[in-house]
Amino acid sequence: MALAACSKPADRMEIKQLRTIDAAFRQVPEAMSSSERFGFSTSSPASPRRQSKSVSLSWKVPEGWEPLPTGGMRAASFRIGTGAECVVSLLPGTGGGLEANINRWRHQMGLEPLSSEAIAALPKIHVLGVASPYVEMSGTFTGMSGTPQPDWALLGTICLLPESSIFVKLTGPADEVLSQREAFQTFCQSLQQLESDQ
Amino acid sequence: MKKVLQAVFQVLASSALACVLLILLMAVTFVGTLEQVDLGIYEVKRRYFESLITVHWFFNKVPVPLPGVYLLTFLAGVNLVCGGLVRIKKGISQWGVVVAHAAVVILLVGGWVKHEYGEEGYMTLHEAEVSNEFETPLDWEIAIWKKDAAPITEYVIPHRDFAHASQDHPVTFQHPDLPLDIQVTAFFPNCLPQPAGAQTDVPSADGFILQPISEKTKLEEQIPGAVVQLQPKNATAVNVGLLWGAQRGPWVVRSNDETWVVDFRRQRRLLPFAIRLDKFTRELHPRTNLPRAFSSDITRIENGEEFPAKISMNEPLRHKGYTLYQASWGPQNAPEGTRLFSTLAVSYDPAERLPLYSCVVLTAGLVFHFGWMLYRRLRRIAEENAS
Numbered sequence: 270m271a272l273a274a275c276s277k278p279a280d281r282m283e284i285k286q287l288r289t290i291d292a293a294f295r296q297v298p299e300a301m302s303s304s305e306r307f308g309f310s311t312s313s314p315a316s317p318r319r320q321s322k323s324v325s326l327s328w329k330v331p332e333g334w335e336p337l338p339t340g341g342m343r344a345a346s347f348r349i350g351t352g353a354e355c356v357v358s359l360l361p362g363t364g365g366g367l368e369a370n371i372n373r374w375r376h377q378m379g380l381e382p383l384s385s386e387a388i389a390a391l392p393k394i395h396v397l398g399v400a401s402p403y404v405e406m407s408g409t410f411t412g413m414s415g416t417p418q419p420d421w422a423l424l425g426t427i428c429l430l431p432e433s434s435i436f437v438k439l440t441g442p443a444d445e446v447l448s449q450r451e452a453f454q455t456f457c458q459s460l461q462q463l464e465s466d467q
Numbered sequence: 468m469k470k471v472l473q474a475v476f477q478v479l480a481s482s483a484l485a486c487v488l489l490i491l492l493m494a495v496t497f498v499g500t501l502e503q504v505d506l507g508i509y510e511v512k513r514r515y516f517e518s519l520i521t522v523h524w525f526f527n528k529v530p531v532p533l534p535g536v537y538l539l540t541f542l543a544g545v546n547l548v549c550g551g552l553v554r555i556k557k558g559i560s561q562w563g564v565v566v567a568h569a570a571v572v573i574l575l576v577g578g579w580v581k582h583e584y585g586e587e588g589y590m591t592l593h594e595a596e597v598s599n600e601f602e603t604p605l606d607w608e609i610a611i612w613k614k615d616a617a618p619i620t621e622y623v624i625p626h627r628d629f630a631h632a633s634q635d636h637p638v639t640f641q642h643p644d645l646p647l648d649i650q651v652t653a654f655f656p657n658c659l660p661q662p663a664g665a666q667t668d669v670p671s672a673d674g675f676i677l678q679p680i681s682e683k684t685k686l687e688e689q690i691p692g693a694v695v696q697l698q699p700k701n702a703t704a705v706n707v708g709l710l711w712g713a714q715r716g717p718w719v720v721r722s723n724d725e726t727w728v729v730d731f732r733r734q735r736r737l738l739p740f741a742i743r744l745d746k747f748t749r750e751l752h753p754r755t756n757l758p759r760a761f762s763s764d765i766t767r768i769e770n771g772e773e774f775p776a777k778i779s780m781n782e783p784l785r786h787k788g789y790t791l792y793q794a795s796w797g798p799q800n801a802p803e804g805t806r807l808f809s810t811l812a813v814s815y816d817p818a819e820r821l822p823l824y825s826c827v828v829l830t831a832g833l834v835f836h837f838g839w840m841l842y843r844r845l846r847r848i849a850e851e852n853a854s
Binding site: 279280281282283284286287288289290291292294295299300301302303304305306307308309360361362363364365366368369370373385431432 | 505597598599600610612616617618619620621622623624625628636637638639640641642645657658659660662672673674675678680684685688689690708709711713714715716717718719720726728737797798
């Protein structure tokens with residue numbers, strides 16, 4: 270048994286589990302693109318079970334924030350000033366976890382990760398009645414484009430609800446972002462939950 | 468040799484060992500309970516309660532090896548058998564004690580059977596929905612089936628078979644009846660899908676990548692993902708797709724003029740019967756949104772026959788070793804009129820009745836023991852009075 274545990278795992282295996290299921294138990298939606306499956310766009314209907322656990326939001330838009338197109342995980346998106354952007358994302362469950370996501374943001378800003386204690390000690394703002402950690406970061410931002418953006422800043426908060434999570438993240442040139450600190454917090458606190466999706 | 472064996476038996480049968488084991492059980496349970504705050508319930512179960520030995524970091528600085536609860540309960544069972552059943556004097560005055568010890572051994576055996584052969588999971592249903600499956604809370608699976616087939620034959624790859632897959636060590640899965648091979652070229656225990664952007668060093672599909680994130684997240688909060696390739700056996704065209712635990716629907720793909728569905732989901736188990744949720748009832752405290760009670764009117768469907776039942780908070784449905792409890796419901800804080808779903812916790816325990824039998828045997832043993840003691844006392848008093 271110990272030898273088996275130490276042996277190299279197989280690189281070719283036969284599927285041993287076969288299940289015969291009544292077609293009535295499998296509601297398969299039409300083919301979706303990856304963008305639709307991962308919630309970046311919503312032209313196809315989602316699986317009813319997973320959609321039913323999401324929440325819908327309303328908010329008050331601060332002055333000077335220009336709404337941008339949204340869809341899927343992006344519940345709201347705004348252009349601020351010349352190069353800053355604020356995105357409200359909804360994810361199922363904890364979206365990977367509070368600590369992991371805050372440290373992912375720090376990684377994007379080229380900063381060292383925070384310890385669990387430091388994350389627990391972050392200042393809180395109330396989003397939907399939940400005390401949610403609020404972060405401010407400055408540094409060189411490297412987003413998914415892979416292009417480093419020096420002298421950028423990030424404001425963010427993560428609100429963990431019983432079955433979903435709300436991520437609010439404002440990124441852009443440091444001077445533009447930090448001038449929006451008050452507006453950002455007011456915006457986060459203005460979020461309200463609407464009737465749940467059917 | 469015989470003396471050594473006798474010495475070992477004396478230790479295993481000793482009440483001192485019983486005391487040490489009980490103290491260690493208390494200590495491991497205590498530190499394990501505290502660790503749940505940081506590690507989450509499932510990781511703590513794995514490390515402290517289902518292990519032979521574990522290392523606990525006191526104050527996150529001092530590593531201290533501790534026996535796991537699995538080992539401790541095994542030794543407690545051996546101690547009970549050696550001390551409470553084998554070595555104990557077998558006179559009538561000890562029969563009750565022997566029976567009580569046997570009852571505790573039955574309880575331990577029941578716990579072991581449940582741990583080894585039991586299953587736990589959840590079933591979520593909207594009203595009028597029917598299902599004969601429940602999802603386990605931790606493990607995942609990849610399932611592939613041909614769309615529009617009836618009935619559907621799902622080819623299922625369990626978590627343990629692809630959890631080690633990586634770009635350096637892809638794993639290919641095949642079946643004689645499946646006209647394509649599935650290769651898992653990467654698996655990420657916790658990740659988020661992101662637009663691929665300019666990144667070229669990670670596998671991408673359809674303009675997306677899976678971005679790994681810290682594994683320090685609690686086990687139950689992690690959302691894994693996998694990169695898979697579908698390779699038809701009689702063609703060279705390969706389809707590459709990303710699977711993610713919170714995806715909004717399965718990957719539906721055309722391969723060799725057939726449409727296939729590839730789903731990535733919590734590992735599912737089949738029930739020997741189906742459950743239809745007829746009605747979910749939620750009662751709120753007056754003028755609040757706080758639930759006072761909630762229950763599910765269900766129908767158990769088995770061999771074409773229907774058996775209505777009600778599952779509420781303290782009244783589970785028990786059938787064929789399965790117990791279905793009312794666990795939760797949602798969406799939370801939903802206003803009146805919202806279509807609600809009911810979540811039932813499903814527990815399968817082949818030794819479900821053993822705790823009951825153990826209690827009966829224990830009660831019989833203790834009643835006999837104390838009854839015998841009372842009888843002896845009364846007889847002595849009578850003898851003293853007579854003399």
